[in-house]
Amino acid sequence: MTPAIATVRADCAADPAGTLTFDLTAPAFAPTSVLLLRRRGAAGRRPGGTVRIPLGGSGPGRLRAVLPASTELAEGRWDAYVEDPGSGTVQAVEPGLRDLRALVDRSPDTTAASVSARVPYPTADGRLALRCWVRAPHAEAGAVVVGPAGMTVKGTLYGVAAGEGAAVEARLPGDPARVHPFPLTLADGSSGGFAFTLPYGPTAAGPVRETQLWQLWLVPAAGAAGVRISRILDDVWSRRQSFVYPARAAAPGVLATPCYTADNDLCLRLEPGPADR
Structure with missing residues (x-):
């Protein structure tokens, strides 16, 4: 009998600059595990289709990953997973609480060459994803x-x-x-x-x-x-x-x-x- 896979759930929070913090609740991960973001339609086919973010402890049974606003993500939809590079195991992440109040009414510098935005959201089948935009101008x-x-x-x-x-x-x-x-x-x-x-x-x-x-x-x-x-x-x-x-x-x-x-x-x-x- 195949053992049940424990649910991995992530709470998300944003700061005014657009940095996203993911706090994951799940059973013990391997020390080398990362939060894997994979762009739909691009993974494995062209460079820039995946981003790996280190996971660090943030409390009992909790791990944290931080996606800085400066990290480049191409426009599109990015699905979130936990990956253990050692074993090759990849598990989808479910959405938890999303505190995105800091993103409301953002006012970037109008003279900047480009504008980017990324918003965590629940997919129709209950997984966590990011909608990312990159516009110039x-x-x-x-x-x-x-x-x-x-x-x-x-x-x-x-x-x-x-x-x-x-x-x-x-x-x-x-x-x-x-x-x-x-x-x-x-x-x-x-x-x-x-x-x-x-x-x-x-x-x-x-x-x-x-x-x-x-x-x-x-x-x-x-x-x-x-x-x-x-x-x-x-x-x-x-x-x-x-x-x-x-x-x-x-x-x-x-x-x-x-x-x-x-x-x-x-x-x-x-x-x-x-x-x-």
Whole structure:
């Protein structure tokens, strides 16, 4: 009879800089055991797909691993395991308590070349994982106000200064001809603040026979590359289900709704309204 494998559970805590501390509760580990982070789709296939963090004692039956904010993790989803390099044993880690209050309303230096964020979360099958973002530059969405004819968004731009010709573009993936630019308002000073109002009508001008997910991009200056507008600087690993906005009529038989994807990118969703069903 195969002996039962004891559950390994980790409590997580974050500090304002983004350093994560993992306190593990489990039976005795081998002295060489480590906390193994493995990026989905990358482990064993390309460099940078695994990170090993030493485990040290933090109390009876407890071990601690610290992931400094300075540690480089590629954007993606990282699963957590305990690994014994000597025996080759790898065991998945279950999530315990998550104290992520320090991540709420983070305000990194807007002049930094890149912005990174990592949020521990429970997977659908009950394991511990990290959602990591690395954006250079980055446009952080703030308040989203749903009006009768358009959506108004405030945010902060990191890693690049907006200049003449700055705009926001609504882009329909798969159809390069479907791009609609809108004016961008910049905050006074060097805070990186911006705002824009996106009217629903232009995106609904073409036929909307099925759901369309329009991506929102901030173009810092005329001719510059676009920056995806997202919201990543807090403790929410997926906004798709938790941030829900009301729908508004964009055109006869067409509804428009601001929404976030599972990766926290801001979009405008168009779909046939009741009159078309």
